[in-house]
Amino acid sequence: MPLSRRDLLKGAKAATGNVLVCIFQRGAADGLNCLVPYGDPGYYARRTRIAIPPPGQSGGALDLNGFFGLNPAAASMRTLYDAGRLALVHAAGVPHGTRSHFDAQARVEEGIAAGLALDTGWIGRHLAATASAADRPFRATSLSGAVPTSLLGAPDPLAVSEIDAFGLGDLGGTPYQDTLAALFRESVPYAGTAQTALAAMDELAAADPGQFMPANGAEYPPGEAGSKLLQTAQLIKADLGVEVVCLDLGGWDHHENENNYLPTSLGGLADALLAFDTDLGAQMERVTVIAMTEFGRRVGDNASNGTDHGTGSLFYALGGGVAGGQIAGPWPGLADAQLASGEDLAITTDTRGLLAQCLERRLGNADALGLFPSYTPATVPELFV
Secondary structure: OOOOHHHHHHOOOOOOOOEEEEEEEOOOOOHHHHEEOOOOHHHHHHOOOOOOOOOOOOOOOEEOOOOOEEOHHHHHHHHHHHOOOEEEEEEEEOOOOOOOHHHHHHHHHHOOOOOOOOOOOHHHHHHHHOOOOOOOOOOEEEOOOOOOHHHOOOOOOEEOOOHHHOOOHHHOOOHHHHHHHHHOOOOOOOHHHHHHHHHHHHHHHHHOHHHOOOOOOOOOOOOHHHHHHHHHHHHHHOOOOOOEEEEEEOOOOOOOOHHHHHHHHHHHHHHHHHHHHHHHHHHHHHEEEEEEEOOOEEOOOOOOOOOOEOOOEEEEEEEOOEOOOEEEOOOOOOOHHHOEOOOEOOOOEEHHHHHHHHHHHHHOOOOHHHHOOOOOOOOOOOOEO
């Protein structure tokens, strides 16, 4: 049944102490070659150059349920799926109607469809609505060196490139830092941001998250995903009051030679997620990871052995409170009459419904649907508990 605003309010909870890790796959990941619908004949009919073979063949998909199989580069995800910790939603997205990366990323991160303009993001609105005097500087942290659109509107979000390099370098602890603190103690522009940054430097130095090495035999892969998820785990273990961590992962725009490049991006993400889950162990019960992209790719491949911009793609959810071990959401099909605009995977699950469910059930937001003003509540999979 549709997820109504009344339902969400009824299930409202106070602040939970849980952590949300939000991964954005920049460039429009090809969900069809990540989670392969090998049981749909339309997949092989339209992908004549770069289709992943069915299970049992050389380089074939890793079967999950007799219809869908994972790209073999994502073998680590099958470990998580089989353990009931990972859920996947195919044909997911925000129906924004644009094929522009810039516009689509903004709309997904703002949590709006076409016809509305906002200057805040969906996570930022949640954090602003649930802020308290007890919030600590690392409550909203971006590990991408800049504040992403999804965090806009949050009270003093923190942007960090590398946690072990965050600070004033050789100037830290000198009169220079004291002078900055005194300067921004007054009501001057950016005083709040500066005070947050200075307080964060002090907290980070005291906590020393670098001391928390991977546990339980976890091995993070080299590369962007492994590095950022390792740092995320260290922030969580250091007990810095983290509620939301945002990560950007680049390299998902594959117009050419997709099968040469996608395994690197996807394999890195899969291996990093398995390492993160292993590393946090029991702490993972209060941590939920989601991953999304701005839009999917067209069903048919192009003459350059790649794919062009499309619509529906793949949504990932991992960890605490996730009803894992399922591929959720209606499958629209790949027959001619089932495609959007005659060439795209149709969106059957509006990502905003999943995000609202996650905020309500994992972060205790009593009015999560109200954070998405252009979204009409609709049926979405039961992904979070």
